[in-house]
Amino acid sequence: MSEEALVFIVDDDDAVRDSLGQLMQAAGLPCQLFESAEDFLEAYRPGQPGCLVLDLNMPDMSGDELQNELIRLNIQIPIIFLTAFGDIPTTVRVIKAGAIDFLTKPIPSKVLLTRIEAVLQQQSLVLEQNKCNCIITLTARELEVMYLVITGQSNKQIARHLGISHRTVEVHRARVMEKTGASNLVDLVRICSEYEISCNSVN
The missing domain is CATH 3.40.50.2300 (Response regulator)
Structure with a gap:
């Protein structure tokens, strides 16, 4: 938030x-x-x-x-x-x-x-702790998808990059949005940025 x-x-x-x-x-x-x-x-x-x-x-x-x-x-x-x-x-x-x-x-x-x-x-x-917690719940694959999403890649591009189906990317992307509470791409970018800042300060 x-x-x-x-x-x-x-x-x-x-x-x-x-x-x-x-x-x-x-x-x-x-x-x-x-x-x-x-x-x-x-x-x-x-x-x-x-x-x-x-x-x-x-x-x-x-x-x-x-x-x-x-x-x-x-x-x-x-x-x-x-x-x-x-x-x-x-x-x-x-x-x-x-x-x-x-x-x-x-x-x-x-x-x-x-x-x-x-x-x-x-x-x-x-x-801030809740933001960290929501990111921590992501699987390794969901993290991969999330970082590719925030770089602006489309689902098809992500599918090719990871060697998985377009439908699988859609599923992972939906789970990322649900777990992070992001409502759109801009929101997801913001959450990722704030998470990195907060976690860097903790670490």
């Missing part, structure tokens, strides 16, 4: 929401602002990398109700609760449910940014 990570801010208080948005902008962190949990659910695309900064007490659907709904939908996104009305039982409940942190307003900007940046960095490391 190479999409840009976003900070999703959900808070029904206009002043708080706008202030947080300005803070993210000043820190160079792309963000999206939502005044309700329902608006966030409608707009969020599962798999979009980022971090959810979530108010607790909101009308209609509260922050912890949104957390429960995300769990029900099997949507995994790091959540930092940010609220003016926190108590120990609620804190324990949302942390046990998987929240990364539970912060109380007002909070120093530097502290909040440090928490968010740490979450985004950890998420980036996990995503």
Whole structure:
């Protein structure tokens, strides 16, 4: 996944929401602002990398109700609760449910940014590891086909080069796309490039 990570801010208080948005902008962190949990659910695309900064007490659907709904939908996104009305039982409940942190307003900007940046960095490391894992699952033949594909060779050219049938190349190519999660050739080239960079850094 190479999409840009976003900070999703959900808070029904206009002043708080706008202030947080300005803070993210000043820190160079792309963000999206939502005044309700329902608006966030409608707009969020599962798999979009980022971090959810979530108010607790909101009308209609509260922050912890949104957390429960995300769990029900099997949507995994790091959540930092940010609220003016926190108590120990609620804190324990949302942390046990998987929240990364539970912060109380007002909070120093530097502290909040440090928490968010740490979450985004950890998420980036996990995503990079997942990319390595998807490449590792490829067979030796699938790797051969993949590298020939990203050089721009057609299926027929690859078949001749490897001494296999055109149909076999199609099967291997389909498996490569499925295992790497690439949707097209450009996507596959990007994934291969990012994999090589990340693995070189590890090695």
